[in-house]
Amino acid sequence: MNPIGAVARNTFREAIRDRILFSLVFFAAAMIGAAILFTQMSFAIDAEALINFSLTALTLFGIIIAVFLGNQLVAKEIERRTLYTLLAHPVRRWQFVLGKYAGLLLTLLVNCGLMALAFVLALSYVLHGTHPGEGNLAAALLFIFLQLALVTALALLFSCFSSPVLAAVFSLALFLVGNFADDLRAMGRTTQHVPAKLLALGCSYLLPNFSDLNVVTAASHFQPIRLSLVFLNTGYVVVYAGALLLAACAILEGRDLK
Amino acid sequence: MIAIECTQLTKDYPVGFWRQRPRRALDQLSLQVEAGEIFGFLGHNGAGKTTTLKLLLRLVYPTAGTARILGKPIGDPRLARQIGYLPEAPYFYDYLTCRELLAYYAELAGVAPATREADVRVALRRLGMESFADLSLRKCSKGMLQRVGLAQAIVHRPAVVFLDEPMSGLDPIGRREVRDLMLELKAQGTTIFFSTHILSDAEQICDRVAILQQGCLRGMGRLEELLAEPRPEVEVVWMPASNRPLPEAWASAAQLLSQNGQRRSVVASCELWNWLDALRAHGGRLISLTPLRRSLEEVYFQDAPPKDASGGAA
Ligand SMILES: Nc1ncnc2c1ncn2[C@@H]1O[C@H](COP(=O)(O)OP(=O)(O)OP(=O)(O)O)[C@@H](O)[C@H]1O
Ligand SMILES: [Mg+2]
Numbered sequence: 001m002n003p004i005g006a007v008a009r010n011t012f013r014e015a016i017r018d019r020i021l022f023s024l025v026f027f028a029a030a031m032i033g034a035a036i037l038f039t040q041m042s043f044a045i046d047a048e049a050l051i052n053f054s055l056t057a058l059t060l061f062g063i064i065i066a067v068f069l070g071n072q073l074v075a076k077e078i079e080r081r082t083l084y085t086l087l088a089h090p091v092r093r094w095q096f097v098l099g100k101y102a103g104l105l106l107t108l109l110v111n112c113g114l115m116a117l118a119f120v121l122a123l124s125y126v127l128h129g130t131h132p133g134e135g136n137l138a139a140a141l142l143f144i145f146l147q148l149a150l151v152t153a154l155a156l157l158f159s160c161f162s163s164p165v166l167a168a169v170f171s172l173a174l175f176l177v178g179n180f181a182d183d184l185r186a187m188g189r190t191t192q193h194v195p196a197k198l199l200a201l202g203c204s205y206l207l208p209n210f211s212d213l214n215v216v217t218a219a220s221h222f223q224p225i226r227l228s229l230v231f232l233n234t235g236y237v238v239v240y241a242g243a244l245l246l247a248a249c250a251i252l253e254g255r256d257l258k
Numbered sequence: 259m260i261a262i263e264c265t266q267l268t269k270d271y272p273v274g275f276w277r278q279r280p281r282r283a284l285d286q287l288s289l290q291v292e293a294g295e296i297f298g299f300l301g302h303n304g305a306g307k308t309t310t311l312k313l314l315l316r317l318v319y320p321t322a323g324t325a326r327i328l329g330k331p332i333g334d335p336r337l338a339r340q341i342g343y344l345p346e347a348p349y350f351y352d353y354l355t356c357r358e359l360l361a362y363y364a365e366l367a368g369v370a371p372a373t374r375e376a377d378v379r380v381a382l383r384r385l386g387m388e389s390f391a392d393l394s395l396r397k398c399s400k401g402m403l404q405r406v407g408l409a410q411a412i413v414h415r416p417a418v419v420f421l422d423e424p425m426s427g428l429d430p431i432g433r434r435e436v437r438d439l440m441l442e443l444k445a446q447g448t449t450i451f452f453s454t455h456i457l458s459d460a461e462q463i464c465d466r467v468a469i470l471q472q473g474c475l476r477g478m479g480r481l482e483e484l485l486a487e488p489r490p491e492v493e494v495v496w497m498p499a500s501n502r503p504l505p506e507a508w509a510s511a512a513q514l515l516s517q518n519g520q521r522r523s524v525v526a527s528c529e530l531w532n533w534l535d536a537l538r539a540h541g542g543r544l545i546s547l548t549p550l551r552r553s554l555e556e557v558y559f560q561d562a563p564p565k566d567a568s569g570g571a572a
Contacts (some may be wrong), residue, residue, distance in 0.1 A: 003366060010351070010362050017353035080349045085410055088315050088343035089366040090335065256271075256318035
């Protein structure tokens, strides 16, 4: 019997029963539908705008769902003390963290998979099946999922030592700041002021880099996305999220559950 | 065999926002619980009962001291299978039903898939939960949740069960059912360690109790020993002779029980014969004699005066 698997399955089961989640997915699908309607009404079928809009919507809703889920299912579990009975069973704390993460990723995969499916169907309807850059779209969708995986790991880490609300605020804030990691790095490269340069560069490397994961513009303009970027981004997220999870395990393992 | 053993278990909680000071919740608790025993852990609000249980379950870590359960140190991962735990005011996953929750916990506890469903059914029946087994936990009342909590603590047939105020939130029938359940578990050889501040519950079922006051152990032992009277007394119910006036000293010491003139006096055992001789000389009638046993409540309040009382005396 693998406790990580059992926790993951239970997390998934609990998540898919939460109605708020469905309403979010529904809302995202509705927005994509509305976008199609707009492009239809304007008679100029604008694939670019549709892709741009849908991918952005997908990212935002995915992030909201990820933070919400991480918050609901981990921070609340600690705060409401459902964790007490769980940990009285043969489940170690690190197994709880990893099981939760796996369950959350699975939930996100299903949710965002549904949204992505809606988006791809809409797109192929608008473009009548033929459009360039399918590989691009696939990469863009993968990158969105990588962003979600990273945000979930952040939410999980913060859930291990702060209140549910703070955990949500922290992880959203880091997502926003992380979207400017590239700008920060560029600033660090150009500035002459040494302390500012060090600070900007240091932060840009330490912060979760969400800007490199954001290829919405490239995808909507059908610019090719290099295969190396796919590997680099995937590796980056695996390492970064792994470190976050490690920290989460260590923090939860060491603290008193009050 | 010793099932639970605490040695000098101490816990300080940091309090204060900026400058954290330690606040002692439990002070060098040492106790031993025999296997197969029902052990009652008594104490006022804030005495440290929950803290002790959380220490034993490794939910919080001790500042000092050690503990062993079934001979293994409490950090031992093999231990978890043999332990059941009901936390104080339990709360569970909103979106599962009672049955699903029990199945989940049974799975985690390593109950084989083949027997899992049957075990869950047994636990549901034992706690009288059949009528709401498929209700989602969000819709359960407080007493229902308490039953769910008890059911999850026993579904995997643990050898040692820790119950934090198992009767809280239950109606009178529920309390009796839980008492019966605990006796039933004991008959099967389960060790039960439970905290409570309801003395009558403890009095009825505990083999031994420990009394905790502000984190310090104030008394521990078999109930008969704790309840044994240092200066034994006897309650005498008697009827004065109708034709003779009652001696003044007697009338004031005795309590009038009923309209027909029965009186109740409490007499020290060593004085009893003299007292009875005097009653005979007076011509009164003896109705009943009952040796007095202290109730647990008296022991408890003697050992652990309520905070406001001690404050008033100081
Ligand atoms: N998380 C915490 N942080 C700081 N102090 C705490 C914490 N938990 C408990 N305490 C303190 O520890 C002491 C013992 O608390 P505990 O919860 O063990 O009492 P209890 O005996 O279970 O009381 P009750 O009958 O009310 O459940 C109390 O003084 C309480 O204020
Ligand atoms: Mg308590």
